[in-house]
Amino acid sequence: MAAAETYPDDLKYHKEHDWARIEGSEAALGITWFAQDALGELVHYEPPSEGDVVTRDSAYGEVESVKAVSDVIAPLSGEVIEVNQNVVDEPEKVNADPYGEGWLVRIRLSDPGEADSLLDVEAYKLVVADS
Amino acid sequence: MAQTLQRTPLHDRHLALGARMVPFAGWEMPVQYEGVIAEHKAVRADCGVFDVSHMGEFEVEGPRATELLQSLLSNDLDKIGSGRAQYTLLTNERGGILDDLIAYRLSDFRYLLIVNAANRESDFRWMKEHEIRGSDIRDVSDEYALLAVQGPRAIARLGLPEATPFTFAEAEIDGIDCMVNRTGYTGEDGCELLVMAEDGAALWDRVLARGAVPCGLGARDTLRLEVCFPLHGNDITPDTDAISAALGWCCALEKEFTGAEELRQIKTRGPERKLIPFVMDDKAVPRQGMTISGGGEVTSGTHSPMLDRGIGLGYVPAAASAPDTDLKVDVRGRERRAHVVNRPIYKREE
Numbered sequence: 189m190a191a192a193e194t195y196p197d198d199l200k201y202h203k204e205h206d207w208a209r210i211e212g213s214e215a216a217l218g219i220t221w222f223a224q225d226a227l228g229e230l231v232h233y234e235p236p237s238e239g240d241v242v243t244r245d246s247a248y249g250e251v252e253s254v255k256a257v258s259d260v261i262a263p264l265s266g267e268v269i270e271v272n273q274n275v276v277d278e279p280e281k282v283n284a285d286p287y288g289e290g291w292l293v294r295i296r297l298s299d300p301g302e303a304d305s306l307l308d309v310e311a312y313k314l315v316v317a318d319s
Numbered sequence: 320m321a322q323t324l325q326r327t328p329l330h331d332r333h334l335a336l337g338a339r340m341v342p343f344a345g346w347e348m349p350v351q352y353e354g355v356i357a358e359h360k361a362v363r364a365d366c367g368v369f370d371v372s373h374m375g376e377f378e379v380e381g382p383r384a385t386e387l388l389q390s391l392l393s394n395d396l397d398k399i400g401s402g403r404a405q406y407t408l409l410t411n412e413r414g415g416i417l418d419d420l421i422a423y424r425l426s427d428f429r430y431l432l433i434v435n436a437a438n439r440e441s442d443f444r445w446m447k448e449h450e451i452r453g454s455d456i457r458d459v460s461d462e463y464a465l466l467a468v469q470g471p472r473a474i475a476r477l478g479l480p481e482a483t484p485f486t487f488a489e490a491e492i493d494g495i496d497c498m499v500n501r502t503g504y505t506g507e508d509g510c511e512l513l514v515m516a517e518d519g520a521a522l523w524d525r526v527l528a529r530g531a532v533p534c535g536l537g538a539r540d541t542l543r544l545e546v547c548f549p550l551h552g553n554d555i556t557p558d559t560d561a562i563s564a565a566l567g568w569c570c571a572l573e574k575e576f577t578g579a580e581e582l583r584q585i586k587t588r589g590p591e592r593k594l595i596p597f598v599m600d601d602k603a604v605p606r607q608g609m610t611i612s613g614g615g616e617v618t619s620g621t622h623s624p625m626l627d628r629g630i631g632l633g634y635v636p637a638a639a640s641a642p643d644t645d646l647k648v649d650v651r652g653r654e655r656r657a658h659v660v661n662r663p664i665y666k667r668e669e
Contacts, residue, residue, distance in 0.1 A: 231622035
């Protein structure tokens with residue numbers, strides 16, 4: 189079942205509808221409610237491998253619904269330290285809980301200063317309103 | 320190129336239900352309401368209703384209507400009597416498929432053809448060019464709405480008597496007159512209701528009140544692919560022939576029709592490639608246009624809600640077309656394993 193539309197205020201956002209939860213030198217990444225709603229029920233998550241380097245503004249994986257496939261864009265750069273295997277097995281977790289159980293990867297940040305370029309929740313909501 | 324999209328008589332109903340509307344073949348159509356997977360499963364388990372009013376309807380009438388259609392369509396109309404329907408192909412001189420359609424024999428002198436929305440104009444032009452004296456073809460699409468009510472409980476929910484597939488009859492559903500066609504595009508029992516355009520919304524409301532789940536084009540596509548019904552424009556086109564597409568069963572090669580001789584030759588020498596159903600062994604969703612190793616191509620692909628894995632249709636060399644043959648599909652640069660299966664891909668366990 190799909191979640192209700194929310195955008196938590198403790199996250200940082202990327203205009204391509206991705207979020208980052210920064211915790212010290214690490215961050216969890218995922219896609220926003222808006223992104224999962226636009227795609228519809230997810231049926232496949234093609235994750236990166238642990239140890240892969242992800243680069244800000246570049247694709248690090250793919251999420252796929254019945255109708256469409258979409259790149260997942262990294263809001264921050266770093267090295268993948270964990271892939272959410274639960275989402276690989278049950279991609280619909282992203283629809284049910286995009287900011288919780290539906291996280292996609294954890295990365296070790298290579299340039300924590302990049303976080304300054306991300307949007308806060310109010311700025312991101314403006315992006316959503318324009319989409 | 321801005322082009323105004325056409326709207327069906329049910330447009331307001333779709334918006335009221337919160338449907339996601341998309342352009343399709345020149346029409347603004349609902350792709351989903353609650354979600355493709357839930358809608359798909361509703362049709363497999365119980366009953367769903369689809370607005371397919373975008374499809375085209377032609378009436379062909381006259382003392383030589385049968386003669387005209389026998390010369391243009393691949394299947395043999397002499398095999399069916401009045402009150403029966405037949406899946407058939409409109410073919411070109413090369414044996415290519417201009418469209419696939421269902422012909423309803425209203426009488427010996429009058430037929431209804433229901434054609435794909437995307438081909439409505441080109442089909443009509445083609446048929447008009449080949450019209451003969453004593454036959455008259457009219458495009459009556461705008462006069463009707465068409466609702467497909469599909470699923471194992473569809474007929475019971477509509478309160479209709481059981482009937483044989485590919486028959487049709489006039490009926491009244493909650494006071495609304497319609498033509499009930501025992502046809503569909505989901506592999507399930509059910510019917511397609513042809514109704515006057517102005518009664519379409521009222522019939523839709525009645526069908527929903529009887530418990531049918533509103534379903535969009537997304538579920539229509541996953542349902543038809545699970546049972547290997549080809550989609551014109553994807554799996555069959557003017558450049559593909561019926562023999563290669565495993566549609567020889569609806570080509571009466573003993574009669575004369577456009578392209579029959581070419582099809583006979585293809586059948587005699589054997590097609591070079593065949594349209595096969597396949598199931599992914601690796602986790603991946605095949606999509607139209609992806610390459611199949613060894614010289615093949617995916618023509619339709621999706622995620623099967625019933626099998627919970629990727630499925631598709633594609634052309635492969637005849638030598639690689641037998642069931643259980645291993646295939647590799649190039650999924651955006653990654654080689655993913657699949658294998659050829661028998662038709663249909665999905666069948667309910669009895």
